[in-house]
Amino acid sequence: MEGGGKNHLLTVSEDHADGEHRKLSRSISIREATQKGKKMLMSLKGIGSSKGIGAGGDFKSQHKLRKLWSRQWDSEPSKETLVKIILIQKLIRAYRARMLKRRLLVAHELMVTEEHYVKALSVLCRFFYEPLLALSKSDNKEAPLKSTEDVESIFSVVAKLYIHHQEFSKYLRERVLDFDLFASKSLGDLFIQHTAFFELYSGYINNYDNSLATVQRCKKEIPKFFQFVEEAEAREECEYADLSSFLIQPIQRIPRYVMLLNALMRKTSKAHPCYEQLFKATQKIKDMTDYFNEQKKDSENADYVQKLYSQLEFDMPHGGAERQRSVKITFSLNEERRFVKEGDVMMIKDKNVSKPFPPSRSEDRHLILFNDVLLMCFTPTMKSVRPARVRRLSSSLNLSKTLRAKGSVEAMGNQIIIKEIIELWKVQVVDLPASYGEGVFLIQSFDCKYSLCAGTDKAKQEWFNALFTTIEKLFKKGATNPPPS
Numbered sequence: 001m002e003g004g005g006k007n008h009l010l011t012v013s014e015d016h017a018d019g020e021h022r023k024l025s026r027s028i029s030i031r032e033a034t035q036k037g038k039k040m041l042m043s044l045k046g047i048g049s050s051k052g053i054g055a056g057g058d059f060k061s062q063h064k065l066r067k068l069w070s071r072q073w074d075s076e077p078s079k080e081t082l083v084k085i086i087l088i089q090k091l092i093r094a095y096r097a098r099m100l101k102r103r104l105l106v107a108h109e110l111m112v113t114e115e116h117y118v119k120a121l122s123v124l125c126r127f128f129y130e131p132l133l134a135l136s137k138s139d140n141k142e143a144p145l146k147s148t149e150d151v152e153s154i155f156s157v158v159a160k161l162y163i164h165h166q167e168f169s170k171y172l173r174e175r176v177l178d179f180d181l182f183a184s185k186s187l188g189d190l191f192i193q194h195t196a197f198f199e200l201y202s203g204y205i206n207n208y209d210n211s212l213a214t215v216q217r218c219k220k221e222i223p224k225f226f227q228f229v230e231e232a233e234a235r236e237e238c239e240y241a242d243l244s245s246f247l248i249q250p251i252q253r254i255p256r257y258v259m260l261l262n263a264l265m266r267k268t269s270k271a272h273p274c275y276e277q278l279f280k281a282t283q284k285i286k287d288m289t290d291y292f293n294e295q296k297k298d299s300e301n302a303d304y305v306q307k308l309y310s311q312l313e314f315d316m317p318h319g320g321a322e323r324q325r326s327v328k329i330t331f332s333l334n335e336e337r338r339f340v341k342e343g344d345v346m347m348i349k350d351k352n353v354s355k356p357f358p359p360s361r362s363e364d365r366h367l368i369l370f371n372d373v374l375l376m377c378f379t380p381t382m383k384s385v386r387p388a389r390v391r392r393l394s395s396s397l398n399l400s401k402t403l404r405a406k407g408s409v410e411a412m413g414n415q416i417i418i419k420e421i422i423e424l425w426k427v428q429v430v431d432l433p434a435s436y437g438e439g440v441f442l443i444q445s446f447d448c449k450y451s452l453c454a455g456t457d458k459a460k461q462e463w464f465n466a467l468f469t470t471i472e473k474l475f476k477k478g479a480t481n482p483p484p485s
Helices: 003-049 059-073 079-137 150-156 158-177 178-187 188-193 195-222 224-232 243-247 249-266 275-311 320-332 380-383 458-475
Strands: 312-314 339-350 363-370 373-378 415-424 428-431 440-444 449-453
Touching: 003 275, 079 150, 079 158, 079 178, 079 243, 079 249, 150 415, 158 178, 158 188, 158 195, 188 275, 195 224, 195 243, 195 249, 195 275, 195 440, 224 243, 243 249, 249 275, 275 312, 339 458, 363 415, 380 449, 428 458, 440 458
Parallel strands: 312 415
Antiparallel strands: 339 363, 339 449, 363 373, 373 415, 428 440, 440 449
């Protein structure tokens, strides 16, 4: 009995040991399978194309992917193979879930910021625009603004933007809160189908500077308007924000869309069905932003050209009154004329080019470059630029010391006297070597040569590049025929 009992205890202990060993082996095999599954997942990611897991790449990558997968099914799948497949599927699902969560966070931010934006437009319309417009149209003598033109100048298309963004905000909210619909479609189709009204931003952006200037002018000249704005800004709905803070929000909104759509696209696999539409939507908003920026620059340029025209005076030394009249007709206000560059130089007009550049024989000129002509001007303030005894300057002197800083219309006052008008289609720009002096280059037309000194090599290069690029663009447009004289 005792021997049998010992044998029984020995058998039990051996069975227990075998059980523990099997448990340990099972845990080791599961851990190894997990590690192998992760390695296999990484290999699948590496072999697959850049479109994502399981996406078709080139023929070679697809062949490797099929070959790796078929190894698991060359015979009836074993338990170990099934464990690997399940682990791979689990890891893929976890990866997709993480990416979806990240996309949802970006989409939620877009939805929330859109709702805040709509709220700001609502405050701007309800407490500023609508009351001012109603009072300006009434016969009320106490109206803060009696001119509807001033009201429209300040607020532009704010009311229209408010109406459209209310509807767009509803679309965004419905999409983000519908989990299944967002997972399959994302937001790209919304920005493609429901953003035609974004064209309104072009007018708002172009008018923005004028809007701020009108606000400042009316505050200064009309005490009742100043009081009205102060009282409106003190309302609880304004949350301590002033009128200018509300007016700038439409300017900031479009770039915010671009930023958030880029973030959403980065967190979307290229293999996802909605990626292509998301890419198109992002590109559409980017193109709109670029277009608005170009429109803004063009509008500012046209305003600056108009300002220059109001300050120009003609003083042509050759040709008499008939020449003066002809030049004024040629240089009439042109809607297509755009400002390019301006600045101060020293100039020598001669058929021959002096070497080195002689400052004592030069004249001060203020150059104004447009997209079709170059004006050589003189301003009374330039007289003080030249040294009192310029004839004593040696050719080795750094000529930048005899030039004042780069000029502009604002710095020169109101009088700009035109001495020469050079049509760019007649002009050739020549870069001169350092032996002619620092910052010296040549402009030659059919009948004369102009030696110009910009003061420094850097300033010369800026002028040379601006002239060369402008002339090249002019010829590309086909403007090679001279204007009528």
